[in-house]
Amino acid sequence: MTQKPVLRPTVPTSAARPLVSPIQPAVVYTTETPDALDALYEGQATGFTYSREGHPNASSLAKMIDNMEDARNGIVVSSGMAAVVIAVLTAAKAGDHVLGGNQLYGRSLRMMNEELPRLGMETSLFDPTDLAALEQAIRPNTRVILVEVVSNPTLRVADMEGIIALAKSRGIKVIVDNTFTTPRAYQPLTAGADFVVHSVTKLLAGHSDALLGYVAAADAEDAERLYVIATTWGFTACPWSCWTAERGMLTFDLRFAQAQRSAAAIAEALKDSGTIERVIYPGDPSHPDHNRARTLLGEHAGNMVSFQLKGNSREVSNAFAQAAAPLAFAPTLGDVATTISHPASSSHRALTVEARQTLGMGETFFRVSVGVEPTDMLIETLVSAAKTATQA
Ligand SMILES: *Cc1c(COP(=O)(O)O)cnc(C)c1O
Numbered sequence: 001m002t003q004k005p006v007l008r009p010t011v012p013t014s015a016a017r018p019l020v021s022p023i024q025p026a027v028v029y030t031t032e033t034p035d036a037l038d039a040l041y042e043g044q045a046t047g048f049t050y051s052r053e054g055h056p057n058a059s060s061l062a063k064m065i066d067n068m069e070d071a072r073n074g075i076v077v078s079s080g081m082a083a084v085v086i087a088v089l090t091a092a093k094a095g096d097h098v099l100g101g102n103q104l105y106g107r108s109l110r111m112m113n114e115e116l117p118r119l120g121m122e123t124s125l126f127d128p129t130d131l132a133a134l135e136q137a138i139r140p141n142t143r144v145i146l147v148e149v150v151s152n153p154t155l156r157v158a159d160m161e162g163i164i165a166l167a168k169s170r171g172i173k174v175i176v177d178n179t180f181t182t183p184r185a186y187q188p189l190t191a192g193a194d195f196v197v198h199s200v201t202k203l204l205a206g207h208s209d210a211l212l213g214y215v216a217a218a219d220a221e222d223a224e225r226l227y228v229i230a231t232t233w234g235f236t237a238c239p240w241s242c243w244t245a246e247r248g249m250l251t252f253d254l255r256f257a258q259a260q261r262s263a264a265a266i267a268e269a270l271k272d273s274g275t276i277e278r279v280i281y282p283g284d285p286s287h288p289d290h291n292r293a294r295t296l297l298g299e300h301a302g303n304m305v306s307f308q309l310k311g312n313s314r315e316v317s318n319a320f321a322q323a324a325a326p327l328a329f330a331p332t333l334g335d336v337a338t339t340i341s342h343p344a345s346s347s348h349r350a351l352t353v354e355a356r357q358t359l360g361m362g363e364t365f366f367r368v369s370v371g372v373e374p375t376d377m378l379i380e381t382l383v384s385a386a387k388t389a390t391q392a
Helices: 034-041 056-069 080-091 106-118 131-137 160-169 220-232 239-249 252-271 290-297 314-323 353-358 375-391
Strands: 075-077 097-101 122-126 142-148 173-177 195-199 213-217 276-280 304-309 339-341 365-369
Touching: 056 075, 056 213, 056 239, 075 080, 075 220, 080 106, 080 142, 080 173, 080 195, 080 213, 080 220, 097 106, 106 122, 122 131, 131 160, 142 160, 160 173, 213 220, 252 276, 252 304, 252 375, 304 314, 304 375, 314 375
Parallel strands: 097 122, 097 142, 142 173, 173 195
Antiparallel strands: 075 213, 195 213, 276 304, 304 365, 339 365
């Protein structure tokens, strides 16, 4: 009996194209001749050579986000943090000063405080709601400002117009982490920023099953450097995750609209429940940055609601998380379903009680990332959990 060898399959050709992106896990691509490979490397032919340098699933997802952000040549990378790091490494080098908002995402803060100094960069933080503080913080070697439009978890709204105008007048670049706001509420490049960054993991992909980031630059040279850094440092996105995110993004607008409607209603209901020290929602007229939120974000006040329950103890916090089941107690945001997080035991656990208090976060401070469940069910669940917890 002759044994036939196992051969690689030939990909079948089809005169009709698939409606949905095929998942393409191939690491390497074959060409017929060295000339054909040369043409690819020289940019005379378009296509892929090796997946660290780019692959179809990352490219098609990047185009979807480019379209929403009105960006060109954005790239999809392995995580939101990869996107933040690539943008900073593009804009600054050893000896430069990097300024960051003082309520950045936890890992971004660690990058500012620990990692960038190790690479020889100076870093410091400023309050992005206070333009005078920014003016004071700028140094002769300040090259770039990293800022989030809406801060986590206290939902303060940055003075984006002021920051971008001041940065421009001093020749400083601005990187905007647009994860919380999404391109529907704010478009950083249109507003004059130099870079836009997303944790695609959160609202855009929306199902807590794909870890991905996106970064784009306004300037063509910066865009080229983003790509070189991403591929050289190996921040490549996983094709399966890109495919999952692509499917999630098709329902992004529906999810975000429903979640924002519910978030506004939840903020109202909690305020009237008698269980709360304070509720924070940028769409609420009592929010300290309400007017700025309206000007900057329009109707898109977001899907995040933060609040502090009465009775400042861990017992109250534990009781609330338990009573709010089936809503998941999980330290993330932007999932299709509602998730509840508790900064004192997760994102802000490294801070002292006093440091958290300075940021306005007591022990019973919670942040809710509102999902697509029926609004009535969410109000009923959260208000009754707050009552149970604060009466116990
Ligand atoms: C989650 C998050 C990140 C990091 O994204 P990952 O995809 O988890 O790496 C960065 N910025 C903000 C605002 C985030 O919420």
